[in-house]
Amino acid sequence: MTISTSLGHLFPLTGAALVGLGLFGFISLRHPLRQLLAVNVIGAGIFLILGGLGRGEGVTDPYPQALVITGIVVSVALTAVGAAMITRLAEERRAAGTASDQPKDQGP
Amino acid sequence: MTWTDLAVRLLLFLGLFFYAAGTIGLLRFPDAASRLHALTKADNVGLGFVALAAALQWGSVAVAAKIAAVWLFAILAAGTSAQLMARMAKQEDRDGS
Amino acid sequence: MTSAFELILCLMILGTACVALFMRDFLAAVAFFVVFGNLMGLAWLTLGAVNVALAEIAIGAGVTGVLLVLSRSRLLALGEEISCGPAKPWLRLGAAAACSVFTAVLAAAVLSIAPDDGLAPVIDGLMPLIGVENPVTGVLLAFRAYDTLLESFVLLGALVAIWSLAAPAAWPRAPAALRMTDPAALNVAGSFGRLLLPVALVMAAYLVWVGSDDPGGAFQGGTVLAGGFLFAAMGGAIGLPRSDNSALRWSLVAGPLVFLAIGLAGAALGRFLAYPEGTAKALIVTIEYSLALSIGVTLALLVAGPPATTETGL
Numbered sequence: 001m002t003i004s005t006s007l008g009h010l011f012p013l014t015g016a017a018l019v020g021l022g023l024f025g026f027i028s029l030r031h032p033l034r035q036l037l038a039v040n041v042i043g044a045g046i047f048l049i050l051g052g053l054g055r056g057e058g059v060t061d062p063y064p065q066a067l068v069i070t071g072i073v074v075s076v077a078l079t080a081v082g083a084a085m086i087t088r089l090a091e092e093r094r095a096a097g098t099a100s101d102q103p104k105d106q107g108p
Numbered sequence: 109m110t111w112t113d114l115a116v117r118l119l120l121f122l123g124l125f126f127y128a129a130g131t132i133g134l135l136r137f138p139d140a141a142s143r144l145h146a147l148t149k150a151d152n153v154g155l156g157f158v159a160l161a162a163a164l165q166w167g168s169v170a171v172a173a174k175i176a177a178v179w180l181f182a183i184l185a186a187g188t189s190a191q192l193m194a195r196m197a198k199q200e201d202r203d204g205s
Numbered sequence: 206m207t208s209a210f211e212l213i214l215c216l217m218i219l220g221t222a223c224v225a226l227f228m229r230d231f232l233a234a235v236a237f238f239v240v241f242g243n244l245m246g247l248a249w250l251t252l253g254a255v256n257v258a259l260a261e262i263a264i265g266a267g268v269t270g271v272l273l274v275l276s277r278s279r280l281l282a283l284g285e286e287i288s289c290g291p292a293k294p295w296l297r298l299g300a301a302a303a304c305s306v307f308t309a310v311l312a313a314a315v316l317s318i319a320p321d322d323g324l325a326p327v328i329d330g331l332m333p334l335i336g337v338e339n340p341v342t343g344v345l346l347a348f349r350a351y352d353t354l355l356e357s358f359v360l361l362g363a364l365v366a367i368w369s370l371a372a373p374a375a376w377p378r379a380p381a382a383l384r385m386t387d388p389a390a391l392n393v394a395g396s397f398g399r400l401l402l403p404v405a406l407v408m409a410a411y412l413v414w415v416g417s418d419d420p421g422g423a424f425q426g427g428t429v430l431a432g433g434f435l436f437a438a439m440g441g442a443i444g445l446p447r448s449d450n451s452a453l454r455w456s457l458v459a460g461p462l463v464f465l466a467i468g469l470a471g472a473a474l475g476r477f478l479a480y481p482e483g484t485a486k487a488l489i490v491t492i493e494y495s496l497a498l499s500i501g502v503t504l505a506l507l508v509a510g511p512p513a514t515t516e517t518g519l
Contacts, residue, residue, distance in 0.1 A: 008320035010208075011248060014215040016315050018222055020308030025226035027300040031289040033231065033276055037238055040269055041222050044245055047261075049315055051254055056322025060252045062340035063324040066349060069260045069341065070356050073424055073500075076264050076272075077363035080507035083276040084367040087510065090283045091372070181404070188397040195390050 011052030018045030032086045036079055043075040116161045123157030126150045140197035148190040152183050211251060218244045231287040235273045242266025255420035256341040259412075263428040264504075271435060272508050279381075279510075336486035338418040345422065346489045350478045354468060357461040357496060360503045364457065368448055371511040377449035380509035384441040391441050398433075398440030405433025413497045417486065423460075423493040427500025434505040448512050453502065460499030464492050 022042035026035050047068045054061030133146020159179040163172035218241065225238040242265045249258035277287055291297070328340045328348065335347045345353045368376075385391045409426040416422035437443045446453045467488050468478040475481075480488050 009316055010211050010215055011252060012315040012318075012320070013312055014218055014248075016308055016311040017219055019311060020304045021219070021222055021226060023307060024300050024304040027304070028292045028297045029226070029289065030292055031231075031287060033273065033280065033287060034226075034234070034289070036276075037234065037273060038226055040238070040265070041226060041241070044222075044241070044261075044265065047257075048245070048248065049311075051249065051252060051257060053315070053318055053320050054322055054324075055252055055320040056325060058253065059322055059325055060254045061322040061325050062328050062344050063349075065254045065257050065341045066344035067352075068254075068257050069345065069422075069424055070352055072257075072260045072264050073356060074359055076268050076504070077360050077507060079269050079272055081363050081366050083272050084370050084510050087276055087279045087283075088370045090280050090285045093285075094283050184397065184400070188393055191393045192390050195387060195393070199387065 008055055009052075011055070012049045015045040015048030015050075015052060018042070018048065021045075032089075033083070036082045036086070039082070040075065040079060043071065047071055112164060112167070116165050119157045119161035119164065123154045123161060126154030126157065130154060141194060144190050144194055144197075148186050152186055155179060155182055214244065214248055214251065218248060229288060231277055232274065235270055235277070238273065239266045239270040242270065254341075256339070256422060256425070259420060259425040260428070263425060263432070267432060268428060268504055268508060275383075275508065275510075334482075334485070335480070335489065336483075337489055339416060339420065339422070341420075342416050342422050342489070342493075346492060347480065347485065350464075350468070353496075354461070354464050354478065357464060357499065360500065360507075361457065361461055364503050364506055367507060367511050369511075371448075372514065375512045375514045377447055378512045378514065379445040379447050380506065380511060381513035382445065383435065383438040383509060385439060393440075394436070395440035395442050398437035398442040402433045402437040402442065405429050409433075409497055409501060410494075413493050414490075416493060417490060423496040424500060426493075426497040428504060430497065430501025431504035431508070434501065435508055438505075438509070445506075445509055456498055456502045457506075458499065460492075460496035463495040467492060 019042050022038045022040075022045060025038035025041065029035055029038060050064045050071075051060060051068045054064035127150070130146050130150030133150060134143050137143045137146055156179060159175050163175045166172065166175075221237050221241040221244060225234050225241050228234040228237060243262055245265060246258040246262035249255075249261055280287060292300075325340070328343060331348065332338065332340060332343055335343055337343055337346075371377075385394055409430040412421040412426035412429060413423055414421075416426065434443065438445055467480075471477055471479040471481070
């Protein structure tokens with residue numbers, strides 16, 4: 001049960017573009033919080049590839065849907081841990097009084 | 109096309125008109141207060157029309173009640189966030205001057 | 206007509222993603238990220254994946270957006286800068302080249318796979334066995350229950366990781382308060398939070414209940430619950446609990462524990478995570494309700510962050 005490929009591939013291709021965009025953002029943005037946002041864009045792109053390729057006539061395969069829901073929850077957990085680490089590092093920097101240690105040095 | 113279809117289309121069109129007006133206001137108005145005014149007032153009317161259209165389209169009382177609840181909480185949330193944003197904007201103005 | 210709508214939607218998704226990534230003002234960038242998440246939700250709706258749309262809008266746009274805004278204001282309060290200078294030109298050029306090539310390879314890989322819902326008929330055939338009608342719930346709680354069990358432990362693990370970041374002096378206090386500092390704003394948020402929390406409880410219970418047959422489920426319900434908790438905390442209607450509160454700890458582990466217990470009982474009767482015939486729906490709903498509670502509390506605490514010594518709000 002496949003639908004016309006030109007339409008069927010629209011969302012997965014958008015997902016691929018999102019992955020590329022997010023990756024570029026992750027490399028070129030020099031602030032950890034922005035990189036965290038970029039990781040979320042990459043994740044959204046991967047979900048769109050995964051779910052979009054399960055598209056059939058009228059319905060979408062429930063199996064990738066379930067995987068995507070799992071993925072969304074795991075990605076928010078990852079984002080929360082990342083955000084907590086970024087905040088904690090900033091607190092440590094402030095406590096240590098090393099104001100010169102700018103966040104832009106905390107690249108990947 | 110039945111009368112219901114016609115009514116649904118008319119309501120949708122009205123809703124979209126108000127949404128467009130709110131968006132134009134958001135883009136064109138000069139300060140935070142008037143932008144919020146455009147956004148919350150016009151968009152909530154737009155949402156009301158779209159919700160009415162959706163309720164009419166389904167034609168079931170249970171669904172209409174759910175849509176009414178969604179609409180109610182959407183305008184409550186819009187009102188709350190508009191208040192909060194207006195207060196923040198006012199504070200920034202005060203800090204700025 | 207449909208394809209025109211989808212094309213515009215995809216272009217808007219890509220556009221908002223660009224703005225969210227590269228806008229200078231981080232607060233505006235997060236606002237665009239939330240718009241991006243909502244448009245993604247619309248894309249999932251277009252794909253007929255209502256369950257995913259609910260999860261994406263509630264978690265992907267909502268909770269992640271709150272997390273990013275909260276981190277921004279905490280970093281600003283610590284005197285950090287959020288904006289950053291542009292990366293070196295050679296780095297940007299190299300990254301652009303590498304990412305273009307990667308995207309092209311990925312797109313080629315995507316094009317080589319024909320979109321197919323091959324597993325849908327298989328799952329449809331198995332659904333009568335478990336008595337629930339929502340195939341996504343069926344996959345999550347029955348056919349791939351193992352994944353969901355591990356996922357509930359991943360959430361718990363993430364919270365443990367965040368708690369372990371607490372400064373020694375802060376443990377086991379409550380996380381830094383979320384309440385707003387401006388008294389008038391606190392008043393507005395408080396009235397809405399007090400109204401929202403009971404509604405969120407009812408809504409979460411409803412979402413889990415309809416999740417067996419219609420779109421909804423434990424993750425969506427849990428997120429609504431977390432949203433209610435967070436807004437009530439921002440309005441000062443509820444305080445955040447200390448990390449050694451035993452009621453809190455039980456509600457954190459309730460979902461994973463019930464899930465594991467039912468799974469082990471299944472192992473005793475035959476196979477791990479296999480439900481005895483005729484009891485599948487009752488067990489699934491039991492697991493879902495305890496999971497929703499744990500997910501709601503865990504998500505709210507994930508957003509709130511590690512225990513802190515400071516009492517200042519937003």
